[in-house]
Amino acid sequence: MDWAxxxxxxxxxxxxxxxxxxxxxxxxxxxxxxxxxxxxxxAGGGTQSFRHLIPLLTPTHRVVAIDLPGQGFTRxxxxxxxxxETMAEDIAALCAQQDWQPRAIIGHSAGAAVAFDLAPxxxxxxxxxGVNAALSHFKGVAGVLFPxxxxxxxxxxxxxxxxxxxxxNPRSVQRLIDGTGSKLPPDELRHYxxxxxxxxxxxxxxxxxxxxxxxxxxxxxPRSDLHGLLIASTRDRAVPAETSxxxxxxxxxxxxxxLPDLGHLAHExxxxxxxxxxxxxxxxxxxx
Numbered sequence: 001m002d003w004a005x006x007x008x009x010x011x012x013x014x015x016x017x018x019x020x021x022x023x024x025x026x027x028x029x030x031x032x033x034x035x036x037x038x039x040x041x042x043a044g045g046g047t048q049s050f051r052h053l054i055p056l057l058t059p060t061h062r063v064v065a066i067d068l069p070g071q072g073f074t075r076x077x078x079x080x081x082x083x084x085e086t087m088a089e090d091i092a093a094l095c096a097q098q099d100w101q102p103r104a105i106i107g108h109s110a111g112a113a114v115a116f117d118l119a120p121x122x123x124x125x126x127x128x129x130g131v132n133a134a135l136s137h138f139k140g141v142a143g144v145l146f147p148x149x150x151x152x153x154x155x156x157x158x159x160x161x162x163x164x165x166x167x168x169n170p171r172s173v174q175r176l177i178d179g180t181g182s183k184l185p186p187d188e189l190r191h192y193x194x195x196x197x198x199x200x201x202x203x204x205x206x207x208x209x210x211x212x213x214x215x216x217x218x219x220x221x222p223r224s225d226l227h228g229l230l231i232a233s234t235r236d237r238a239v240p241a242e243t244s245x246x247x248x249x250x251x252x253x254x255x256x257x258x259l260p261d262l263g264h265l266a267h268e269x270x271x272x273x274x275x276x277x278x279x280x281x282x283x284x285x286x287x288x
Contacts, residue, residue, distance in 0.1 A: 001073050001198045003027075011051035011191070016073075021094040023077030027067040028098075032058030035103035035282075038095070038126070039065035040118075042109030042134070044205040046072030048191040049108060052271035060279065064100060066091070068111070070204020072195065082204060083211030087114055092121040102126040104228075104282060108267060109239060110134045110208070112230075117217050119226055127285065128228035128254075129278055132236050132264050135218065136243045172196075181237035181263030188268070227253040229281045231274065233262040255281065 007013045015029045029047050037057060041049045047065040057063050069087060070076030081090060091114070095102070104127040107115035112130030119125045170186070173193045177184055195201050230248045232241035241258055248256035257277050259266050267274040 001194070001201055003073050006073075006194055009190075011048045012054060016047075018073075019094065019098065021090070021097045023081060024069045024090060025075040025077065026094055027073035029054070029065045030063070032060075032062045034061045036062045036064060036100060038100065038102040038105045038115075039063060040091075040105060040107040040111030040114050041065075041068065041071075042107075042111045043068075043208050044071065044195065044201075045108070045111075046191070046195055046201075048072075048195075049265070049268065051191075051268075053106075053267050053275055056271055056275035057278070061103075061282075064102075066094070068114070068204075068208070070207065071201050076200070076204050076207075079207055080211070082207035084113060084117055084213060084217065086211070087208075088117040088121060091118050095122060103287075104129055106131070106278065108132065109264065110212070113214060113217060116221060116224075116226065120224075125226060127282075128226055129281065130228065130230045130244065131267050131274060132233055132239050133230055133244050133247070134239050135214070135221070135247045136239070177265070179237060180265055181233070181235040182265035182269050183263070184265065184268060221247065222250040224251060225253065226251070227285065229255045229257065229277075231257050231259060231266070231277055233259045233264065233266040235260075235262055236264045236266075238264040 012029050012031065015031045017028050019026045019028050027047065031054060039050050041047065046067050050065050054063050054065065067074035069082055069090065081087065101124060102122070105115040105119060106129045108131045112128070112133030113135055115128045115130065119128055170189065170193060173189045173196060176196070177189060177192065230244035232244035234241050245256055248254045259270070259273065262269050
């Protein structure tokens with residue numbers, strides 16, 4: 001995406017900067033002081049997903065939000081590094097370069113899976129807070145067809161252009177958001193419209209879907225010593241609340257909180273409620 005085109009309207013643009021850490025040129029937003037929280041958006045999103053949450057966290061924390069490789073304003077440096085493990089490796093390298101030592105990583109949807117894979121790669125594994133965490137495979141026939149379709153689409157030239165042409169209008173964006181079970185005001189949809197209208201962003205999202213492999217992570221998590229919290233929404237149509245509830249039950253040091261009447265984008269629909277849960281957990285589980 002062209003930063004010059006959107007910078008005057010992008011949420012928290014004054015906090016943005018660009019960092020070259022090979023192979024990618026990362027878009028980073030940083031604000032606040034105190035213990036560091038690293039924010040990771042879900043597939044097809046961007047830092048704007050945290051536009052309401054960031055001001056609620058910065059009074060007590062330093063917050064760093066990044067765009068995933070090729071998505072938002074992060075420039076993709078290698079097509080083959082859009083999978084779960086490769087993204088975690090590259091974000092770990094970025095953290096080392098910038099001397100970021102997160103107290104916690106807050107991940108939404110697929111960003112939560114990245115957070116769980118990333119945490120053990122850091123010098124001091126942080127706590128993980130997942131919001132509607134995508135920590136399960138598709139079931140049944142979809143488990144076979146959807147990954148295969150993603151891989152096929154990602155390899156076809158011109159597919160990203162077709163997606164942007166068909167998805168960029170306001171009605172399509174509205175249907176996309178409504179399909180997650182969330183309700184956002186019309187004036188807040190323009191940022192999603194900008195994302196799905198950009199060929200590079202759509203291509204990187206397709207590459208992420210095509211390269212996504214959760215199996216090894218899901219096998220490790222029940223034996224993991226990571227500490228954290230999974231927040232799930234009862235109206236989520238993208239990732240059922242049962243996904244987080246089940247994973248939390250398998251992990252010795254992970255708590256579970258459920259939010260009624262919210263969808264997949266709960267942190268955008270009800271940012272104060274989500275922030276209160278996050279801050280309460282961090283206060284209760286502050287290091288000695």
